[in-house]
Amino acid sequence: MTSIPKPSVRHPGLPRNALGLTTRDYEGGMSTLCAGCGHDSITAAIIQAVWELDLPPHRAAKLSGIGCSSKTTAYFMRQSHGFNAVHGRMPAVASGVHAANRELVCIGVSGDGDSLSIGLGQLCHAIRRNINLLYVLENNGVYGLTKGQFSASADVGSKSKRGEPNVQPPIDPVLLAITLGATFVARGFSGDKKQLVPILKAGLAHRGFALVDVISPCVTFNDHEASTKSYRFTRGHRHELAPVDFIPLTHEIAAATVPGDPVSVTMHDGSVVRFRSVGEDYDPTDRDAAYAHIRRLQAQGEVVTGLLYIDERAPDMHGVNGTIEEPLTRVPYASLCPGNAALQKLQEEYR
Template sequence: MTSIAKPPVKHPSSRTNGLGLTIRDYEGAMSTLCAGCGHDSVTAAIVQAGWELDLEPHRVGKMSGIGCSSKTTAYFMKQSHGFNSVHGRMPSVTSGASAANRGLTYIGVSGDGDSLSIGLGQLSHAIRRNVNMLYVLENNGVYGLTKGQFSASADIGSTSKKGEANEQSPIDPVLLALTLGATFVARSFSGDKKQLVPILKAGLSHKGFAIVDVISPCVSFNDHEGSTKSYAFTREHEVEAVHADFVPLRREITMPESGEDVKSVTMHDGSVVRLRSTSADYDPTNRDSAYAHVRACQARREIATGLLFVDERGRDMHDFMKTPETPLVDLPYEALCPGKGALDKLMERYR
């Protein structure tokens, strides 16, 4: 389904940011994702973060791959630059774009399938290079566009749309990022805007690679065996006139308000996830303790959320590669093509 433009209507009393823009100026096309999809909540958080940071939309590069998550970039900052790459290749395309033009703010949106399966090597090297970008990983454990197969982040014991149980250990993107040396690692829940928006703002302001793993429920494939509302039950008790799937209208899942460190959230299929926020005395500058914290939460069947690790002293890709401050498009021809003499001198280094 093709996205449609939102009506350009603004209330005359709408608040503006430091650039004189309203929050509507940071929105994009109408979403065609399923009603209640967690990805739309992530979009709303990105819109809010960009507006609060006074980002200039035309100075933002929106990058994505393939999957439900990669449609997200169409739904915010319609005045921005954008590139929808092939499956799993968004990190390398963003690396090239950033190398050519370091003057843009890069927001990459990907999914657990796009990032942790075909794109795992791409993600790993973007972390290693410390590419200056915000990497939002919308994590729902399934391939939503291809009918709900398990992704590499699916938990052991989780069931597919057909009722099959996953028996393979998941890849945790947070532990992966910590192991590979990422300089900004965070996790949140799509329905917890109070936590997610500040994390996104921090990631956008970070120099280097900032990965935010966002647990984002899928309304179509959070399905469980035995439910009378499941696809399997319906097909066993129906007389089919045409073959079609029905996705019921659902409300987005939001985080319950409580003062507890651990919050239980009921998903669309009735399962419950337990999210633990970092405590007030948590030290996000210690990589080893961050790793230990995430593993301890896993042992208690909890999901660690919040800003888990940050290193503000890290060198980014531009420091390593000594890229020019001026975008390549603005460099004069003489600087881009210095002539045969300069090329011969360069080649002598490799003889």
């Protein structure tokens, strides 16, 4: 952390988005994380993404659990709604938020401990329900707040700061999400915003659960020589599988796709995710192929990054449940809860 908050003065030439806001307007409180923490870079990437999307800050809800990563929702969009939930229970709260007000843009931030240990069940069911949520999993392989024990995402053979190797196999959130039927699965790296920002924007535009696993080195406990989640290791072993550009609806899309063009996926709001290049045997819209491909590269010791799988046709939680278009928060109480007489009448039908 720093000794002083970031001064409010800004660069006089800072560009403004369609709402007249600068990136500085999307900032939050002063970070108390360690100097050089990957999480702070992810915060900056989120700020860049929501600024580029012209997202009105008061139309967003920030949700998190417990951990270094979960503190970061305080560090961006100070004007937005927020809920800091119990450890591992953020998906439940997010489900509630999304159920009550489907118009809010939900941004969940969690870590490898919060998501893959104590909150693993919650994560699985959030994926299964396909709630409309950008779920950023800040993954550093250690429990930073409790002095650097291995987390459930630590790789076999990766050593702790004191030299102990990890022996338990990791849970890979990306493979887990693909198996569970997630509709948007990506992996980024906190040290590469060029890749991360378009992924976050696509995740926000995606209707449904968007899991973005971000390798985010812990400078204090897991950035040493023998770590597999360090800046140097990630840079050395990163395999960018499917780099994407995100083209929001407001931009004119120049030409229809022609054969030989990269794959493009049109999002439900009309914006387009355009894959700049994909490998010959890789199709980011084919779940089985994507899974097999990622497994193959992982076996070679590569850290696969990029937008790995996308399915834009699946309905989200409201779609599955056939909920009305209007956010429930705007439905008058009398309609939402018609009272005892209506309940008795309903129960009568089942007698």
